[in-house]
Amino acid sequence: MNSQERRDARYHRRKAKREARRLAILEQCNFSEAISTDNLYQAMKEARKGVYWKASTQRYNMNFLRNILQTHKALQEGKDVRKGFIEFKIVERGKQRHIRSVHFSERVVQKSLCTNVLIPHLVRSLIHDNGASVTGKGIHFAINRLKRHLRQHFKQHGKDGYVLLIDFKGYFEHILHEPLRDIYDKAFGEDKKLVELAMLFVYAFGERGLGLGSEVSQINAITYSSGNDHHIKEVLRCKHYGRYMDDSYFLCETKEQAQRILDVMLERYAALGIQTSPRKTSIVKISRGFSFLKTHFSLEDTGRIVVRPGRVGIVRQRRKLKKFKKFLDSGQMALHSICNSYMSWRGYVQYFKSRKTVHNMDALYKRLLYCTNK
Numbered sequence: 189m190n191s192q193e194r195r196d197a198r199y200h201r202r203k204a205k206r207e208a209r210r211l212a213i214l215e216q217c218n219f220s221e222a223i224s225t226d227n228l229y230q231a232m233k234e235a236r237k238g239v240y241w242k243a244s245t246q247r248y249n250m251n252f253l254r255n256i257l258q259t260h261k262a263l264q265e266g267k268d269v270r271k272g273f274i275e276f277k278i279v280e281r282g283k284q285r286h287i288r289s290v291h292f293s294e295r296v297v298q299k300s301l302c303t304n305v306l307i308p309h310l311v312r313s314l315i316h317d318n319g320a321s322v323t324g325k326g327i328h329f330a331i332n333r334l335k336r337h338l339r340q341h342f343k344q345h346g347k348d349g350y351v352l353l354i355d356f357k358g359y360f361e362h363i364l365h366e367p368l369r370d371i372y373d374k375a376f377g378e379d380k381k382l383v384e385l386a387m388l389f390v391y392a393f394g395e396r397g398l399g400l401g402s403e404v405s406q407i408n409a410i411t412y413s414s415g416n417d418h419h420i421k422e423v424l425r426c427k428h429y430g431r432y433m434d435d436s437y438f439l440c441e442t443k444e445q446a447q448r449i450l451d452v453m454l455e456r457y458a459a460l461g462i463q464t465s466p467r468k469t470s471i472v473k474i475s476r477g478f479s480f481l482k483t484h485f486s487l488e489d490t491g492r493i494v495v496r497p498g499r500v501g502i503v504r505q506r507r508k509l510k511k512f513k514k515f516l517d518s519g520q521m522a523l524h525s526i527c528n529s530y531m532s533w534r535g536y537v538q539y540f541k542s543r544k545t546v547h548n549m550d551a552l553y554k555r556l557l558y559c560t561n562k
Contacts, residue, residue, distance in 0.1 A: 213308065213309055213312070214309070214376065214378065214379065216308075217304065217305040217306075217308055217309045217376075218305070218376075218379050218382060219379050219381040219382040219385065221304045221305060222300055222301045222304055222305045222382060222385065223259075223260055223263040223264065223297075223300070223385075224260070224300075225256055225257065225260050227300045227303070227304050228256045228259060228260060228296060228297070228300050229252070229256055230300075230303075231296050231297075231299035231300035231303060232248075232249070232252055232256065232296045232299075234299055234303070235292065235295045235296050235299045236249060236292075239292075242292075244291065244292050245292050248292050248293060248296075255293060256296075259293065259296065259297060263297070263385070266381075266384075268388065269293070269294060269297055270290075270294055270388065270389070270392050271290070271291040271293065271294055272291070273288035273289060273290060273392075273399070273401070274288075274289045274290075274291065275287065275288050275289075276289070285400055286399075286400070287399075287400050287401040288393070288399035288400065288401045288402070289401035289402075290401065290402055294389075295403070298389060298402065298403045298404050299403060301385065301386065301389075301404065302403050302404060302407055305376075305382065305386075306386065306404070306407050307323075307407055309375055309376070310371075310375060310407060310411045311407075313375075313411070313414055314410065314411070314414055314417070315414070315417045315418060315421055315431075316333075317330075317333050317417075317429060317430035317431065318410060318414070318417055318430075318431050318432075319333065319430065319431075319432050320409075320410050320431075320432045320433040321406045321407065321409075321410050321433070322410070327432070327481055328539065330430060330432040330481060331480075331481065331483060331495065333430050334430055334437060334480060334485065335485075335493050335495065337427075337428035337429075337430065337439055338428075338439070338474075338485065338487060338493050339491065339493065340427075340428065341428055341439045341474070342487060342491045343491075345441055347474060347475040347487055347489065348441070348474075348475075349439060349440060349441050349442070349473075349474045350439075350440050350441075350442065350443050350445075350446045350471050350472065350473055350474060351437055351438065351439055351440070351446075351471070351472050351473075351474050351478050352437065352438040352440060352446040352449060352450055352470075352471050353435075353436070353437055353468065353469065353470050353471075353472065353478060353479075353480065354435075354436040354437075354438075354450070354453065354464055354469050355434060355435055355436075355464065355465045355468035355469055356434035356435075356457075356462055356463065356464060356465070357463045357464060357465040358463065359409065359433065359434035359462065360397060360398045360399065360400060360405065360409060361396075361397040361398075362396070362397060362461050362462060362463055363396070363397055363398050363408070363409065363412055363460075363461065363462075364396060364460060364461040365387070365390055365391065365395070365396065367412070367460055367461075368387075368390060368408055368412060369383070369387055369390075371411060371412070371414075372386055372387065386404065389402060389404040389405075390404070390408065393405075396461070409433060410433065412460065413431070413457075413460065413462065416453065416456050416457070416460075417429075417431060419456065420438070420449075420453070424449060424452065426438050426439075426440070426449060432481055435480065435481055437480050439474070443471060446471045447471065450469075450471070474487055475487065479498050482497070482498040482500065482501050483495060483496070483497060483498055483540065484496045484497070484498050484499070494541055495540045495541060496540050496541050496542060496545075497537045497540050497542050497545060501537075502545060502549075505533055505549065506549070506552060508529075509526075509530065509549075509552055509553055509556055509557075510556065512526045512529070512556075512557070513556045513557065516557065523557065526557060527557075530553055534546060534549070534550075
């Protein structure tokens with residue numbers, strides 16, 4: 189047996205093990221588990237957390253046994269359990285977002301589907317540096333991974349090099365349904381009922397795109413571009429790469445390498461209907477510093493990484509406090525609500541190098557609110 193034959197044999201053994209693991213997981217992640225009454229009951233208890241004060245949630249829970257049995261029977265018979273959306277708009281970090289929230293009865297089904305089937309199976313295929321909407325990960329995980337990648341880059345190249353920053357434009361609304369169905373067919377191909385149930389919540393948003401306010405949309409969004417993540421890591425061999433939903437970074441040795449990666453990825457993104465934001469997609473010298481996830485990173489000559497809150501977020505917080513002052517004076521907002529909001533922001537920025545920022549913001553907070561209350 190020559191070296192090529194040994195490599196082929198190792199490949200086929202690994203492939204067989206992966207398939208065996210996939211089939212073992214499918215025995216537990218199937219249509220029956222997603223719609224079982226026990227799992228629907230547990231999903232109901234999770235779904236009502238934080239929203240038990242709503243009248244719709246209380247009505248469902250008053251007769252939860254009957255409602256769960258009716259839902260279970262409807263799903264077994266292949267009936268449509270969707271009830272439309274509750275649509276409204278919110279302003280998040282100065283950006284208006286259109287929310288299409290599902291009714292509580294449908295939320296229970298989505299919670300069971302995600303908890304018992306989609307998340308256990310689909311999250312396995314994600315790269316480690318995909319940090320959004322996964323238990324044990326989050327913004328701080330993504331920031332810490334970028335810091336680790338910067339330290340590794342500094343050991344090899346010092347401050348020389350470039351960072352390619354990519355931001356998707358309208359990510360949720362441009363997701364195509366057919367590639368998403370291909371992902372489901374590959375993962376759950378043997379369970380057609382499960383695929384149809386999962387796609388039922390996708391087709392609810394029309395011919396294209398996903399909506400904010402649906403739990404299924406979150407897991408679909410992080411999985412949709414997972415193939416591109418593997419292409420970057422395994423084909424382009426870009427080890428210092430990470431993605432948080434629609435924000436990505438690549439640490440490159442040269443500007444030419446960064447441009448080549450950008451050209452390749454733009455073609456792959458276009459094939460999936462993903463559009464990038466020209467204003468937020470850029471190639472920046474690492475030595476100049478850059479921003480990722482509203483956080484500014486700078487690399488010093490000693491290799492020390494300085495992480496500061498983004499300037500845009502600081503300006504927005506100052507404007508918010510001044511707006512809160514007007515709400516307080518007019519009686520539209522209580523002082524304890526303002527205090528809770530500010531303490532939340534303060535607790536977040538203290539993870540970074542922000543002593544001077546926090547000191548100045550505390551002074552503004554006391555000047556605007558403490559004197560008024562006194």
